[in-house]
Amino acid sequence: MRASQEDFESAMNQVKLLKKDPGNEVKLRLYALYKQATEGPCNMPKPGVFDFINKAKWDAWNALGSLPKETARQNYVDLVSSLTSSSESSTQVKPGADRGQQEYENLVVTSEDGITKIMFNRPTRKNAISTQMYQEIMLALKAASKDDSTITVVTGNGDYYCSGNDLANFTDIPPGGVEEKAKQSAIMLRDFVGTFIDFPKPLVAVVNGPAVGISVTILGLFDAVYASDRATFHTPFSHLGLSPEGCASYTFPKIMGPAKATEMLIFGKKLTAGEACAQGLVTEVFPDSTFQKEVWTRLKAYSKLPPNSMRISKQVIRNMEKEKLHAVNAEESSVLQERWLSDECINATMNFLSKKAKL
Numbered sequence: 001m002r003a004s005q006e007d008f009e010s011a012m013n014q015v016k017l018l019k020k021d022p023g024n025e026v027k028l029r030l031y032a033l034y035k036q037a038t039e040g041p042c043n044m045p046k047p048g049v050f051d052f053i054n055k056a057k058w059d060a061w062n063a064l065g066s067l068p069k070e071t072a073r074q075n076y077v078d079l080v081s082s083l084t085s086s087s088e089s090s091t092q093v094k095p096g097a098d099r100g101q102q103e104y105e106n107l108v109v110t111s112e113d114g115i116t117k118i119m120f121n122r123p124t125r126k127n128a129i130s131t132q133m134y135q136e137i138m139l140a141l142k143a144a145s146k147d148d149s150t151i152t153v154v155t156g157n158g159d160y161y162c163s164g165n166d167l168a169n170f171t172d173i174p175p176g177g178v179e180e181k182a183k184q185s186a187i188m189l190r191d192f193v194g195t196f197i198d199f200p201k202p203l204v205a206v207v208n209g210p211a212v213g214i215s216v217t218i219l220g221l222f223d224a225v226y227a228s229d230r231a232t233f234h235t236p237f238s239h240l241g242l243s244p245e246g247c248a249s250y251t252f253p254k255i256m257g258p259a260k261a262t263e264m265l266i267f268g269k270k271l272t273a274g275e276a277c278a279q280g281l282v283t284e285v286f287p288d289s290t291f292q293k294e295v296w297t298r299l300k301a302y303s304k305l306p307p308n309s310m311r312i313s314k315q316v317i318r319n320m321e322k323e324k325l326h327a328v329n330a331e332e333s334s335v336l337q338e339r340w341l342s343d344e345c346i347n348a349t350m351n352f353l354s355k356k357a358k359l
């Protein structure tokens, strides 16, 4: 049944009453559908590249192309309905629920069968990690390190595992200017990677699709990496005028040998899941059609193993390396602080944001 004008107006009122901020992605989608439903296809001139907010709105509306007004109206009503029902009967487990509410805008965190699952949830941006999302991932990991689960899993929602750092992060320049931005980013990067280095329980990546940049490098700090055969592994640092992070400058040569690490980290060679497995970065590859079923069956079995034993084994395996990893992390973050101010990096970022280049 098609949504009536009355349904549409009721949905607009419901949006104003939402208890939880649905996040920028959803707000943009709502904006675009509203404009399409009321005015039809986008016919406004495109805002300038530095007019970020209006450009984001314009992009969202323009992306709807010639979607008919009635379909946009229906999609708007459906989206609002999904938001109201998810805020009423959310299956999302807030990790800090018993220590004060913790809510995430860019993650879905659930805890079940002894497993805490942290799912990247910005599928329309291919799960690119925004500044806020870095903070949320750190919070979710800290909560998971203290909860009752035995294993923690990181995965992605949608067709991508994660497209790495959100390149728009560098457009939000503080009053101190670009130098201050680079300094803040280096501190955040060091804290973010440090949280993975110090994570005390078995940490497993369930790589459901392509992985890019920092989402690949930190895999070297996971205890197991299961990948769909649709996944790819890509660290295009040189293409972006960058240098490695996530301790990959240390873990990758150790895992796959210096020559293979060079191909990935310097030349930006994209690996298939099979290649990444052959090089030791991935534990096992599964056909995409049975990936979720096979992996979760296995993880549920592992989660029943004695938790203290698993935690202590991880300490024995990893603790000797911790100091080294923190030193590598500090060095990589400091080198990147310089790289972010380089012409090579600024040009590559501007090219991506103005849509001249895609990897």
Ligand SMILES: CCCC/C=C/CC(=O)SCCNC(=O)CCNC(=O)[C@H](O)C(C)(C)COP(=O)(O)OP(=O)(O)OC[C@H]1O[C@@H](n2cnc3c(N)ncnc32)[C@H](O)[C@@H]1OP(=O)(O)O
Binding pocket: 059, 063, 124, 125, 126, 128, 129, 163, 164, 165, 166, 167, 168, 169, 185, 186, 188, 189, 212, 213, 214, 215, 236, 237, 240, 242, 245, 352, 358, 359
């Ligand atoms: C502060 C700590 C910093 C730590 C540093 C980390 C370094 C890295 O992580 S380097 C890697 C950075 N990532 C990239 O360079 C990936 C950029 N994205 C792409 O090349 C492509 O989007 C893609 C190959 C991942 C996917 O291409 P596809 O054609 O399938 O989809 P799109 O239409 O491009 O994507 C949909 C939508 O999402 C936006 N988007 C995707 N990835 C990012 C990203 N990393 N940053 C910002 N935005 C991203 C993309 O622009 C699209 O937006 P529009 O719908 O508005 O066009």
